[in-house]
Amino acid sequence: MTDVAIVGIGMHEFGRHEGVSGMEQGAIAVRRACSDAGVAWNDIEFAYGGSYAAGSPDTMVSMLGLTGLQFINVANGCATGGSALSSAYNAIKSGAYELGMAIGFDKHPRGAFSPSGPAGEGRDWYGGSGMALTTQFFGMKINHYMETHGITNRSLAKVAAKAFRNGSKNPMAWRRKPLSEDEILQAQMLSYPLTQYMFCNPGEGGVALVMCKADVAHKYSKNPIFLRASVVRSRRFGSFEVTAPSLAIEHNGGPTIDASKAAFELAGVGPADIDVAQLQDTESGAEVMHMAENGFCEHGEQEAMLANGDTEIDGRLPVNTDGGCLANGEPIGASGLRQVYENVLQLRGDAGERQVPNDPKVAYTHVYGAPGISGVTILTR
C-alpha cells in the first residue's frame, strides 16, 4: 500500500458568478491545480468528479481536452467532494494509478435546497405538510443539543461572527463582510434557534486537487502535503439525520463519530495532534456539535471554548479558518474539497492574512451531508 500526496490545488472563487457555468468554474479550478503542480491535463491518469446541480462532471473533458483518462462521477449529497477525494485516495493507494485528480464544482439556484421527501404512493404528505426542510433538521438537532448540553444562543452567534471575520480575510470567500454577534442574533429567525446569518447558502464555485503516489511527490511539488486518511461513513441504526420522518428510540452518535475514529486510527494520530480543523458548518450549531463529534472536546465544553476564543485563528484549535460554509456558501460538489484546499494552504504556510501561527503540521477536515454521510481527512506536511 502506497501513501498519497496532494501536489497541486486549484480553486474558482466561491459566491455568485453570473454568466459562468458551474462546469466552467470546475474547469478553471482544474487548470489552476495543474498549474500549481506543474503538470498538464494530458498527464492526469484519472479523475473523480462531483457536482449536484451543474451537470455531469465527466463531460468537462470536452472543455479540458479529450485525453481518454478514466473519469468517474461521484454523488453523495453535501459530502460529494469528500467522497470524490476518498475515491481518488483509494485509487492511488491501491497502486492502480500514480497521478490523478479529485474535482468538485456546483452552481445552485438561489434559496434553500429544495425539500424532498420519501417516495411513496399518493400525495407527497411529507413535503406537503411543511416538513422535509433541511433547515428544520438543523434547528431541531442543535436545539436538542443546547437543551441537553447547556450551549447558549450567544455561542451560536460567536461561531457565525468568527466565520464572517475569517471570510473577510479570504479572497476566495463569498461573504467577506464581518457581522457582529448582535446583528447575527437579531436577524430573522428561520428555524429556531437559528437565524438567517447562522445558516450557509447554496452557492457556486469549484475546487480541484492533483494527487499522486507519495514517493514521487517531490517530482511535482517542493512542499507536498500528505493525505494520511480519507474516510467516508454512512449512518447506522439510531442516528439522527436530515429529513427523517421517524427516528429510532435508541440513539447512535452518527456517522461523524464513526468516520472520525476511523480516520484517526488510519493516520495514527489523535485529536490533540490536530493544529487546524475545517468542520462542516451548514449552520453555526453544526460547527459546535461537530467539535465534539469529531473528538476535539466533550459535549458541552464548546461553550467555554468559544468564550475563550479557542477556535479563532490564533486559538488553541483554529476551526474553519477560511470562513467555512457560512462565509463561502455551499456548492455541494466543491464544498468538501474547499476544506482540504484551505488545509493545504495552511500547512504550506501560504494562507496569508488568515495563516494559523506556529507552523501547523497536522490538519483535519470533516464534511457532512444528507442523508447521513460524513467524510473526514487528515493531512500532514
Add this chain to the structure above:
Amino acid sequence: MGQAVSINDNILLLTDDGPRLKGAVCNDCGTHVFPAASGCSKCTGSSMSEAVLGTEGALWAWTVQGFPPKAPPYLGETDPAKFQPYGVGYVTLEGELKVEARLTEADSKVLKSGMAMRLTTVPIAQDEDGNDIHTFAFEPV
C-alpha cells in the same frame, strides 16, 4: 367547511376514535418504522407487518418553521404576508419510535423537550372537491 380528508391514507387514518398513524413493524425484531417500509432498518430483515402507532408521547426535539416552505411540495400558506410560523418536532412514542410531526404550538417560550403531547390533525389546504386536507400534528396535553 368541507369534509376532512387525510393528506395520504397510507400514513394517516381519520377514524371515529381520532387520527391514527400507520407504520410497520418488523416481524423478526419488533422494530417499528414510519412510514411503512418493506425492510427493517435495524436487523435488515424483510418481513414487515402493518402497525398502527401510539397517539401519545413526549416531545424529544423541536424547532419553529419561521418562513414559508417552497410550493410545491408545500400545500399550506406560502404568502409571506399571511404565513404563520409553525412548530415541528419529534415525539417519542414509547416502545415504538420517534415520529416527526407538525406541532400545534409555535411559541419557542412554551415548547420544551419532555412535554407531553397528543396526536391530532390540522387542516392545511383544500382539495379540488372543496374538502379540507388534514395532516397529522401533535398538541400539548
